[in-house]
Amino acid sequence: MVKLADDEKAMLDGKxxxxxxxxxxxxxxYADALNCERFVDTNNIAGVPGSSTLFLKDYxxxxxxxxxxxxxxxxxxxxxxxxxxxxxxxYSCHLQGGVDPKEWDTLGKSREVFEHQQEDEAAVADHGxxxxxxxxxxxxxxxxxxxxxxxxxxxxxxxxxNSVIGGRTNTEGRESTSAAMLTGKIPDWGFHRxxxxxxTHAIEVKVPIESMLDWGMLGYFTGYAxxxxxxxxxxxxxxxxxxxxxxFGAAAASSGGVELYHMVGITPxxxxxxxxxxxxxxxxxxxxxPAERRKTYxxxxxxxxxxxxxxxxxxxxxxxxxxxxxxxxxxxxxKISPSTKLWLFTSRSVKSMADTNGYTKTIRAAGGTVLTDTxxxxxxxxxxxxxxxxxxxxxxxxxxxxxxxxxxxFGTTKDCIDAALTGHWHGELR
Amino acid sequence: xxxxxxxxxxxxVLHGRKVTPGVAEGxxxxxxQTISGWGGINSMTGTVIExxxxxxxxxxxxxxxxxxxxxxxxxxxxxxxxxxLSKTAPxxxxxxxxxxxxxxxxxxxxxxxxxxxxxxxxxxxETGDWVKVDADRGIVEVTKxxxx
Numbered sequence: 001m002v003k004l005a006d007d008e009k010a011m012l013d014g015k016x017x018x019x020x021x022x023x024x025x026x027x028x029x030y031a032d033a034l035n036c037e038r039f040v041d042t043n044n045i046a047g048v049p050g051s052s053t054l055f056l057k058d059y060x061x062x063x064x065x066x067x068x069x070x071x072x073x074x075x076x077x078x079x080x081x082x083x084x085x086x087x088x089x090x091y092s093c094h095l096q097g098g099v100d101p102k103e104w105d106t107l108g109k110s111r112e113v114f115e116h117q118q119e120d121e122a123a124v125a126d127h128g129x130x131x132x133x134x135x136x137x138x139x140x141x142x143x144x145x146x147x148x149x150x151x152x153x154x155x156x157x158x159x160x161x162n163s164v165i166g167g168r169t170n171t172e173g174r175e176s177t178s179a180a181m182l183t184g185k186i187p188d189w190g191f192h193r194x195x196x197x198x199x200t201h202a203i204e205v206k207v208p209i210e211s212m213l214d215w216g217m218l219g220y221f222t223g224y225a226x227x228x229x230x231x232x233x234x235x236x237x238x239x240x241x242x243x244x245x246x247x248f249g250a251a252a253a254s255s256g257g258v259e260l261y262h263m264v265g266i267t268p269x270x271x272x273x274x275x276x277x278x279x280x281x282x283x284x285x286x287x288x289x290p291a292e293r294r295k296t297y298x299x300x301x302x303x304x305x306x307x308x309x310x311x312x313x314x315x316x317x318x319x320x321x322x323x324x325x326x327x328x329x330x331x332x333x334x335k336i337s338p339s340t341k342l343w344l345f346t347s348r349s350v351k352s353m354a355d356t357n358g359y360t361k362t363i364r365a366a367g368g369t370v371l372t373d374t375x376x377x378x379x380x381x382x383x384x385x386x387x388x389x390x391x392x393x394x395x396x397x398x399x400x401x402x403x404x405x406x407x408x409x410f411g412t413t414k415d416c417i418d419a420a421l422t423g424h425w426h427g428e429l430r
Numbered sequence: 431x432x433x434x435x436x437x438x439x440x441x442x443v444l445h446g447r448k449v450t451p452g453v454a455e456g457x458x459x460x461x462x463q464t465i466s467g468w469g470g471i472n473s474m475t476g477t478v479i480e481x482x483x484x485x486x487x488x489x490x491x492x493x494x495x496x497x498x499x500x501x502x503x504x505x506x507x508x509x510x511x512x513x514x515l516s517k518t519a520p521x522x523x524x525x526x527x528x529x530x531x532x533x534x535x536x537x538x539x540x541x542x543x544x545x546x547x548x549x550x551x552x553x554x555x556e557t558g559d560w561v562k563v564d565a566d567r568g569i570v571e572v573t574k575x576x577x578x
Contacts, residue, residue, distance in 0.1 A: 026537065026538075029450070029537045030533060030534050030537050033449045033450055033533035033534070033536055033537050033543070034528065034530065034533045035447065035528075035546075048508075055474075055512070055515075055516075056512075056515075059515050075511065078511075078537070078538045078540075152504075153504040153505075154504055155502065155503050155504050158504065170530040171504045171506075171529070171530055171531055172504060172530060172534075173504055173505070173506060173507030173508060173530070173531065173534040173535070173538075174504075174505070174507060174508045174511075175507055175508075175511065175534060175537075175538050176507070176530070176534050187530075189530070190530060227464060227498075227501060228464070228499070228500075228501060228527060228529055253502070253503075254502060254503070256501060257464065257500065257501035257502060257529065257531070302481075303481060377469060398469075398481075399469040401481065402469070402470075402479050402480055402481045403469060403479070
């Protein structure tokens with residue numbers, strides 16, 4: 001049984017009001033399920049509080065018409081009664097949502113969905129939650145520091161926070177993050193604790209890994225190889241930048257459940273192999289050489305047979321300004337094939353920079369669209385009639401074909417832009 | 431790990447730790463692969479949809495789901511929480527690897543769930559076996575299929 005500090009006990013006893021009480025009840029059940037003995041204070045929470053699909057709204061229609069408070073109470077806090085939801089007391093942000101507020105019709109969404117989302121967003125802001133609407137909060141103003149206890153959702157953001165920054169978060173869920181926003185508490189389990197952060201599996205890289213494509217593939221391979229364990233990667237000869245870490249981590253978190261990786265000489269908790277393992281003996285040592293690289297590429301391209309590409313989707317996880325700059329450069333003065341659509345997803349914050357720099361205009365002039373808030377997988381949105389998509393993200397390739405019943409090609413950003421311009425897939429492993 | 435076939439009508443008993451309370455019984459659905467929630471299942475139908483999963487297209491509705499645990503998106507709890515609303519949830523879960531995803535998912539699905547067993551449930555239980563889960567007492571009783 002979890003042991004409660006005085007402030008936690010007071011909330012559980014209802015002294016902070018019914019919403020904090022329900023939140024604490026949920027967190028206690030969660031901590032007990034984990035067999036965790038205490039909570040840790042957190043003041044950096046990223047979730048999707050109170051967000052609702054039309055299914056949820058309809059399901060809870062007999063409770064205040066399925067409004068924000070009803071969904072926050074009944075779904076997020078798993079309460080059997082609707083309780084008044086106060087403003088949050090811990091620093092909290094809302095991650096990606098379901099629809100771009102300016103381009104909802106491009107995404108094929110109805111006015112009903114758009115208006116519903118606008119209501120949700122107003123309620124999020126009213127509750128003091130930052131409306132970031134992105135899977136990359138670290139590119140939109142929420143950058144934790146090393147050692148900071150966070151409670152984040154979004155597996156690609158979690159792995160970035162733990163591995164690249166040295167922040168501390170488990171992969172939280174919607175219910176636990178919403179409860180943490182009200183209480184500032186999260187179970188002190190897993191990645192909050194030193195001993196849990198030590199490496200378990202060795203990944204020995206035997207091929208040069210430079211391009212974003214290669215980082216995505218190495219991540220995808222690593223996730224399959226170690227599942228939910230903690231890989232220590234050695235043999236990296238090229239310093240990865242932010243977008244390479246972003247794609248590596250997102251892929252490893254999708255094919256497996258990687259929440260923390262150590263890259264010897266590169267990430268903050270891995271000055272050496274010894275420190276990264278922290279006394280653990282590697283459970284397994286796995287090599288990534290040319291054969292593994294080839295196999296990973298083929299695995300990611302196993303759901304593509306038709307070389308006519310009708311859709312190109314970029315920006316999973318949400319594109320950084322560097323990526324948008326690259327896409328704008330590749331598209332400048334060119335026209336996308338009339339049979340192909342190109343969507344690039346990013347955060348509102350990064351898009352405003354792309355607007356300022358003229359990239360949004362360049363991409364639009366070529367026939368592409370820069371979109372915010374969501375992505376094809378999260379928003380279940382592809383252009384009408386899409387049969388074959390081209391992607392530069394291993395994560396999106398993992399999810400989108402299964403979710404939408406379409407074929408997919410995986411390649412470099414350049415391969416994808418080429419497919420958009422010609423309507424055909426010419427990608428190959430180089 | 432090899433398991434000796436039990437005598438006819440015999441019941442195999444496993445002891446484990448309660449993750450979430452309750453008692454349930456039903457037919458086992460066993461997979462040696464972890465399951466993704468969001469993007470890995472269809473919450474409306476209660477089926478696995480992941481491209482290369484050995485349970486692709488198979489429904490876990492009303493089954494005793496026996497698996498290593500959760501992987502993938504942080505939407506795990508939300509996706510499985512939704513199966514409770516759409517009445518496609520499993521009756522109980524038995525798993526071997528603890529993660530925050532499955533712990534939170536078990537809480538909000540409100541189904542009996544156990545882990546930390548004295549014997550590996552993935553070695554003992556096969557799809558189609560009849561399984562009684564008493565999470566409150568920490569006991570699982572398995573009747574091999576065709577033997578009950």
